[in-house]
Amino acid sequence: MRILFVTPECAPLTKTGGLGDVSAALPAALRQLGLDVRQLLPGYNDVLSGTMGATEIARLHVLGFDLRLLESGPFLVIDCPTLYRRDGGPYQDAAGADWGDNALRFAVLSKVASLLAGIQSPIGWRPDCVHCNDWPAALAAAYLAFDAGAAAASLVTVHNLAFQGNFDAALLGRLGLPARSFSVDGLEFHGRLSFLKAGLAYADAITTVSPSYAREIQGETFGCGLDGLLRQRRESLTGILNGIDTALWDPAADPLIAAPYDAARLEAKALNKQALQFQLRLKVDAQVPLIGVVSRLTHQKGSDLLADTLDDLVAIPAQLAVLGKGEARTEEALRAAAARCPGRVGVRIGFDEGLAHAIEAGSDIFLMPSRYEPCGLNQMYSQRYGTPPVAHATGGLIDTIDDGKTGFLFAQPGADALVAAVRRAIDLRRDASRWREMQRRAMQRDFSWSAAARQYAALYSRLAMRAPA
Numbered sequence: 001m002r003i004l005f006v007t008p009e010c011a012p013l014t015k016t017g018g019l020g021d022v023s024a025a026l027p028a029a030l031r032q033l034g035l036d037v038r039q040l041l042p043g044y045n046d047v048l049s050g051t052m053g054a055t056e057i058a059r060l061h062v063l064g065f066d067l068r069l070l071e072s073g074p075f076l077v078i079d080c081p082t083l084y085r086r087d088g089g090p091y092q093d094a095a096g097a098d099w100g101d102n103a104l105r106f107a108v109l110s111k112v113a114s115l116l117a118g119i120q121s122p123i124g125w126r127p128d129c130v131h132c133n134d135w136p137a138a139l140a141a142a143y144l145a146f147d148a149g150a151a152a153a154s155l156v157t158v159h160n161l162a163f164q165g166n167f168d169a170a171l172l173g174r175l176g177l178p179a180r181s182f183s184v185d186g187l188e189f190h191g192r193l194s195f196l197k198a199g200l201a202y203a204d205a206i207t208t209v210s211p212s213y214a215r216e217i218q219g220e221t222f223g224c225g226l227d228g229l230l231r232q233r234r235e236s237l238t239g240i241l242n243g244i245d246t247a248l249w250d251p252a253a254d255p256l257i258a259a260p261y262d263a264a265r266l267e268a269k270a271l272n273k274q275a276l277q278f279q280l281r282l283k284v285d286a287q288v289p290l291i292g293v294v295s296r297l298t299h300q301k302g303s304d305l306l307a308d309t310l311d312d313l314v315a316i317p318a319q320l321a322v323l324g325k326g327e328a329r330t331e332e333a334l335r336a337a338a339a340r341c342p343g344r345v346g347v348r349i350g351f352d353e354g355l356a357h358a359i360e361a362g363s364d365i366f367l368m369p370s371r372y373e374p375c376g377l378n379q380m381y382s383q384r385y386g387t388p389p390v391a392h393a394t395g396g397l398i399d400t401i402d403d404g405k406t407g408f409l410f411a412q413p414g415a416d417a418l419v420a421a422v423r424r425a426i427d428l429r430r431d432a433s434r435w436r437e438m439q440r441r442a443m444q445r446d447f448s449w450s451a452a453a454r455q456y457a458a459l460y461s462r463l464a465m466r467a468p469a
Helices: 018-032 045-050 102-116 134-145 195-202 211-216 227-232 266-279 303-314 328-340 353-362 378-384 395-400 415-429 432-443 450-466
Strands: 002-006 036-042 055-062 065-072 075-079 129-133 153-158 192-194 205-208 237-239 290-297 319-326 345-349 365-368 389-392 408-410
Touching: 002 018, 002 102, 018 036, 018 129, 018 450, 036 102, 045 075, 055 102, 065 102, 075 102, 102 129, 102 134, 102 195, 129 134, 129 450, 134 153, 134 195, 153 195, 153 450, 192 195, 195 227, 205 211, 205 450, 211 237, 211 395, 266 290, 266 353, 266 432, 290 303, 290 328, 290 353, 290 378, 303 319, 303 328, 303 415, 319 328, 319 353, 328 345, 353 378, 365 378, 365 415, 378 389, 378 395, 378 432, 389 395, 389 415, 408 415, 415 432
Parallel strands: 002 036, 002 129, 036 075, 129 153, 153 205, 205 237, 290 319, 290 365, 319 345, 365 389, 389 408
Antiparallel strands: 055 065, 065 075
16 A cells, blocks of 8 residues: 655654654554555755755646655655745744744645645655645645545544644635635634644544544544534544654663663663763752653643642652753743752753653653643653653543553642642652552553554555545
8 A cells, every 4th residue: 555644744854743753653664564655745954954865756836836856765855945945943933933934835745745646646656545644734635625636545643633724714725725615614714724624624534643632622622623523523533542662762772871771670770860860960869759851841731730839849859850841931930940949850941862861761750741632752651661650631641551550640730639649659659569560560561653553554444445446
């Protein structure tokens, strides 16, 4: 089977979050099953630098833009300097403001995807299914729905329903979509046009990144205004749990941590704790519980709850090791806590891959107070590293943490519930044999991509059988 995997980011070429990791790992796992998967990406500076030697395989004129289609291994790259070659990130400029032409930038990505799946494709390779990831690629499902010559099925994966790609309705004609698509049953959303709603309305199937999140987004609380449409399409909606890169995240062979260890050599984990305490200028103490946090510092991730409960957590007593970047108020509150509690709170604002691994390996407990979490990856990393997670019971956190056996869940995203759950974890840690049992049970869980890849392969097969000839 031939799958065109359409994504705005893919590690290590370009990454802003979990989507970048998924866009690298899932296609690789699918190829191991024998599927022919090509990843279609915009030609940002980093992508072009990472695919040096790419071959031009076509020239296209799409939505008023001249572009080249490049091929490098499994990657198909859209080289359009006007749209993609600029300083900054995939979605925002260097100052953090959204690019003003994002609608056109990602409409071109979506339109090229649909062209490659139709009779006007400039290349010989044609996909059986076009797999669109999040709002920047979701418009491809609409283009395919209105293209009589397109034979491929379409699948849209929602990684985070809160990011929808909503733009001025006046752009409809510029995007090359018919007027009838701008309706309540199409891409119209509160008077604007929505890329994500277009995907949800027109795709042959919808997936999201955990079974619990698939249920949650059909309700008003987490539905972000699209819950009615998702309930209407519930027979086409599936939750498939993300995996993790078990080669990259392996405490027995991780070059970024101080001392390798596994479930049979857990005593070596103490060396990583010592190294982390030293690195973050925490008091080197084997007995005090060390709580790790690696997160975007946003309201969604519950980082304000972390800031509000820091003094209570330190008073248990416990230490905290925090790595992240996000909202200015939370960053400042965490910096103030580190200054107020020297030797007990270590904070690093920014992103540091090495420190992220060191926190997973060196912490005793990993904290994830997310208000909602479509899937989450760190709770899986933590269990693999024998660092039981404490997390709010939502989305993929419910699906991956076995409360009381591989970690700890709390029901309400509030300060009191968070502190109580941390205390529950610390109480169990005082029983060394039961704590070791929890660590080993967590480390033996299989969070690899193989299970997800098999589910996606089966879904592609069903979609291809239903697709028009």
